[in-house]
Amino acid sequence: MTGPKTIPMAALETPCLLLDQTKLKANIARMNAAVGRLGVQLRPHLKTAKSAQVGRLATQDHQYGITVSTLREAEYFADHGFRDITYAVGIAPSKLDRAAALIAQGVDLKVLADTVDAAQAIAAHDASFKLLIEIDCGDGRAGVSPDSQILLDIAACLSGAKSARLVGVLTHAGHSYGVNDIAQIIRIAEDERQAVVLAAERLRAAGHTIHTVSAGSTPTALFSENAEGLTEYRAGVYVFFDLDQQSRGVCQTNDLALSVLTTVIGHNRDANKILLDSGGLALSKDIGANAFRPEVRYGEVVALDGPALSGVYVTSVSQEHGHVKVTDPALFDRLPVGSRVRVLPNHVCMTAAAYPVYNLTDGRTITEQWERCNGW
Amino acid sequence: MTGPKTIPMAALETPCLLLDQTKLKANIARMNAAVGRLGVQLRPHLKTAKSAQVGRLATQDHQYGITVSTLREAEYFADHGFRDITYAVGIAPSKLDRAAALIAQGVDLKVLADTVDAAQAIAAHDASFKLLIEIDCGDGRAGVSPDSQILLDIAACLSGAKSARLVGVLTHAGHSYGVNDIAQIIRIAEDERQAVVLAAERLRAAGHTIHTVSAGSTPTALFSENAEGLTEYRAGVYVFFDLDQQSRGVCQTNDLALSVLTTVIGHNRDANKILLDSGGLALSKDIGANAFRPEVRYGEVVALDGPALSGVYVTSVSQEHGHVKVTDPALFDRLPVGSRVRVLPNHVCMTAAAYPVYNLTDGRTITEQWERCNGW
Numbered sequence: 239m240t241g242p243k244t245i246p247m248a249a250l251e252t253p254c255l256l257l258d259q260t261k262l263k264a265n266i267a268r269m270n271a272a273v274g275r276l277g278v279q280l281r282p283h284l285k286t287a288k289s290a291q292v293g294r295l296a297t298q299d300h301q302y303g304i305t306v307s308t309l310r311e312a313e314y315f316a317d318h319g320f321r322d323i324t325y326a327v328g329i330a331p332s333k334l335d336r337a338a339a340l341i342a343q344g345v346d347l348k349v350l351a352d353t354v355d356a357a358q359a360i361a362a363h364d365a366s367f368k369l370l371i372e373i374d375c376g377d378g379r380a381g382v383s384p385d386s387q388i389l390l391d392i393a394a395c396l397s398g399a400k401s402a403r404l405v406g407v408l409t410h411a412g413h414s415y416g417v418n419d420i421a422q423i424i425r426i427a428e429d430e431r432q433a434v435v436l437a438a439e440r441l442r443a444a445g446h447t448i449h450t451v452s453a454g455s456t457p458t459a460l461f462s463e464n465a466e467g468l469t470e471y472r473a474g475v476y477v478f479f480d481l482d483q484q485s486r487g488v489c490q491t492n493d494l495a496l497s498v499l500t501t502v503i504g505h506n507r508d509a510n511k512i513l514l515d516s517g518g519l520a521l522s523k524d525i526g527a528n529a530f531r532p533e534v535r536y537g538e539v540v541a542l543d544g545p546a547l548s549g550v551y552v553t554s555v556s557q558e559h560g561h562v563k564v565t566d567p568a569l570f571d572r573l574p575v576g577s578r579v580r581v582l583p584n585h586v587c588m589t590a591a592a593y594p595v596y597n598l599t600d601g602r603t604i605t606e607q608w609e610r611c612n613g614w
Numbered sequence: 615m616t617g618p619k620t621i622p623m624a625a626l627e628t629p630c631l632l633l634d635q636t637k638l639k640a641n642i643a644r645m646n647a648a649v650g651r652l653g654v655q656l657r658p659h660l661k662t663a664k665s666a667q668v669g670r671l672a673t674q675d676h677q678y679g680i681t682v683s684t685l686r687e688a689e690y691f692a693d694h695g696f697r698d699i700t701y702a703v704g705i706a707p708s709k710l711d712r713a714a715a716l717i718a719q720g721v722d723l724k725v726l727a728d729t730v731d732a733a734q735a736i737a738a739h740d741a742s743f744k745l746l747i748e749i750d751c752g753d754g755r756a757g758v759s760p761d762s763q764i765l766l767d768i769a770a771c772l773s774g775a776k777s778a779r780l781v782g783v784l785t786h787a788g789h790s791y792g793v794n795d796i797a798q799i800i801r802i803a804e805d806e807r808q809a810v811v812l813a814a815e816r817l818r819a820a821g822h823t824i825h826t827v828s829a830g831s832t833p834t835a836l837f838s839e840n841a842e843g844l845t846e847y848r849a850g851v852y853v854f855f856d857l858d859q860q861s862r863g864v865c866q867t868n869d870l871a872l873s874v875l876t877t878v879i880g881h882n883r884d885a886n887k888i889l890l891d892s893g894g895l896a897l898s899k900d901i902g903a904n905a906f907r908p909e910v911r912y913g914e915v916v917a918l919d920g921p922a923l924s925g926v927y928v929t930s931v932s933q934e935h936g937h938v939k940v941t942d943p944a945l946f947d948r949l950p951v952g953s954r955v956r957v958l959p960n961h962v963c964m965t966a967a968a969y970p971v972y973n974l975t976d977g978r979t980i981t982e983q984w985e986r987c988n989g990w
Binding site: 248251252253254285307308309327328329330331332333336351352353355356359372374378379380381382383386388412501502503504505506507508509511513515518519520522523524525556557558559561574575576587588591592593594612613614 | 627628685703705706707728735748750755758878883884889895896898899901932933935937951964970
C-alpha cells in the first residue's frame with residue numbers, strides 16, 4: 239500500500255484521496271515559521287493526517303514530539319518510530335493498561351485528565367505516566383477552569399503516585415474555529431495562552447513542577463502574537479487545510495492540499511442534477527464551512543488540474559451519491575458521464591477518515607501512496 | 615476478526631459497535647413478512663450492513679439476490695458466495711472493466727444507467743452486462759422520468775449491443791425518508807410503484823423485454839399496500855434500524871439493533887458537560903433524525919443494558935469527543951469517568967462505516983465478531 243509507485247491518475251478507482259505534496263510542504267513550512275517566530279516548539283497533531291509520512295514531514299525541521307487523539311494512533315506512530323507522543327484526549331481508567339504498554343515499549347507518553355477520578359486511577363497505576371491536566375480556556379469542551387479548586391485537587395492526587403507524575407497543563411481553543419476574523423483569532427489566542435499559563439502558575443505556587451504548558455489550534459498557533467509562558471503549540475489541520483479554514487480566512491483555497499477525486503455517474507436533466515460517486519461516506523456529512531460560506535454545502539467542485547468550476551458545489555449527498563445542482567445547463571456538456579473532477583472538503587479530518595490511503599500527486603500522475611491509520 | 619469468540623463486554627476497546635442479534639433477526643423477519651405479503655421478492659440492500667453474515671441472515675428465507683452500492687461491496691459479497699447482485703448506483707464507463715471481472719467470475723451482475731452515454735459504453739463492452747435503467751419516481755436524485763424520451767433512447771442503445779442486454783427498470787423513493795406519517799409513506803410507495811411500472815410498460819410497448827421491475831426503500835417496502843407490476847423490493851436500513859427511522863414512525867426505539875459502545879472520558883462541571891469517547895468520527899455527523907426529533911442531536915444515550923437515560927443526548931461532537939450537555943447535576947454521579955453507555959445513532963449506514971467489525975452481543979458478553987467491508 240505504501241511507497242513509491244508511479245501510476246497514471248486515470249488508473250485510480252474513485253472516490254479516492256488526492257494529496258498535493260507541494261502544497262502539503264508549503265503548509266508545513268508556514269506553520270513551522272509561525273510557531274518558530276514565537277520561540278516555542280510545535281507539536282503537530284497527527285489526528286488529521288494519521289500518516290507516518292506526513293508526521294515525518296511535519297517534524298523533520300525540529301525533531302520534536304507529536305500529538306494524537308486515539309491510542310490506535312499512538313500505537314501506529316510508535317510502530318513507525320515516533321517516541322515523544324501526547325495523547326491529547328482525556329484518558330479513561332479502562333485505557334490505562336493499553337497506554338502503559340506503549341510506555342513499556344519506550345514511548346515517552348503524556349496522558350490527559352480533567353477529573354480527580356481519572357487522576358487517582360493514573361496515580362494508582364504501576365506505569366510511569368506523565369500527566370497533563372486539561373484546562374478549559376473558554377471552548378467549553380473538556381477541561382477544568384484555570385482558577386478552579388479541582389485543578390489543585392487533581393494535581394494533589396499525583397503527589398503520592400506509584401510511578402506517575404504531573405508534568406504540565408494543556409488547553410485547546412476550539413472556539414477559534416467559530417470566528418472568521420483574524421483580530422478575533424488573535425484575542426482568542428491570547429485568552430488561550432493566559433488560561434493555561436494561569437493554571438501552570440497556580441500549580442507551581444502549590445509546589446508542583448510544571449514542565450509543559452501546551453496550547454493550540456491551527457488558527458491560534460498561526461496567528462498568536464504572544465507565547466510567553468507556553469512551551470509548545472499543537473495544531474493539526476494546517477497540514478492539509480480545508481474549506482472550514484478557508485471560510486474563516488485562515489488560508490486560501492489554493493492552499494488546500496487534499497481533495498477527493500470523483501467521477502460523474504449520472505445526469506438527471508429533469509431535476510437539474512449531476513450525480514457524482516462521492517456521497518456522504520466519501521465526503522463526510524460535515525458542513526462546517528457553511529457557517530461562513532453557506533453556498534459550499536458538502537464541498538466545492540474543482541477541475542482535475544486545479545481551478546474551481548465557477549459556482550459548482552456538492553449541494554446534497556446520500557450514501558454513495560454526491561448531488562450537484564445544475565444552474566447552467568452547459569454544465570451537463572462540460573461534465574459528461576465518466577468525466578472526473580475533484581471535491582474540496584469542508585473538514586478534512588472527517589473526510590480523510592473514510593480512506594485507507596493518500597494518493598500523492600504532481601497533478602498528472604500518482605507518485606506515491608501513503609497509508610493512513612483509521613479506527614480505534 | 616470473524617467467527618465465534620465469547621469475550622466479556624468489558625474487554626472491548628471503545629468506541630465500537632454492539633449488534634443485538636435478537637433484534638437483527640426480528641427486523642429481518644418483519645421485512646420478510648411485509649414484502650412476502652405483497653407477493654414479490656425482497657432483494658436486501660447490503661450497503662447498510664456490508665457484512666456477509668448479515669447478508670446470509672437477510673436472504674436465508676428466500677434465497678434471492680442482494681443489492682450493493684459500490685463495486686467493493688459487490689466484490690466482497692461475491693468472494694463470500696453471493697452470486698445474484700444488483701449494483702444499484704449508476705455505473706461510470708471507467709468502472710465497466712472492474713464490473714466485468716465479476717461477471718467473468720460467474721456473478722449474475724445487474725448494473726444501472728440513466729444516460730445514453732453510459733448505455734452506449736455498456737453496449738460497446740464485451741461483457742454480458744444486464745442493464746437496469748434508473749427511474750426517478752419523484753426523489754429528484756438520479757434517474758430519468760418514466761414518461762421521458764430519454765428512457766426509450768437509453769433502451770435503444772442496447773438493441774445493437776455486443777453482449778449486454780436490457781433486463782429492467784429500477785427506482786428508489788428516497789423521499790419516503792422525508793415524512794413521518796404512515797399514510798404519506800403509503801402514498802409515496804404507490805407513486806414509486808406507478809413510476810417504475812409505467813417505465814416498464816413504455817419499454818415493453820417499444821418492443822423491449824423487461825424482466826425486472828425493482829422499487830424500494832425501507833419505509834415503502836414495509837408499508838406498501840400494492841406491488842402490482844413490481845418484481846422485487848429493495849431495502850437496507852431495516853436490518854438495524856436507527857433514530858432516523860424511529861423519528862419517522864417506521865420502527866420503535868426498542869427495535870434498534872446497533873449502538874455504539876462508549877466510555878465517559880471527562881467531566882467539565884463548569885460547562886455542565888460530560889465527555890464521551892465517541893465523537894464525530896465514531897458517530898458520524900449525520901443528524902437526520904433531527905428533522906422530526908431535534909433533541910436527538912448526534913445520538914441518544916442509553917444504558918448498557920437497554921433503557922434510555924431520560925433526556926440524555928450527544929449534544930455536540932468534535933473529532934474524538936462526544937459532548938453530553940448535563941441538565942441535572944446528578945448525571946455526573948451516575949456517569950463517572952470510566953463508566954460506559956451506548957449511543958443510538960441517527961443514520962446507522964453512516965455510523966457503521968467507521969468500524970471494521972460488529973460485536974454481536976446477548977447483552978452481557980460478546981458472542982461473535984463479524985467483519986464489515988468498507989471503502990471503495
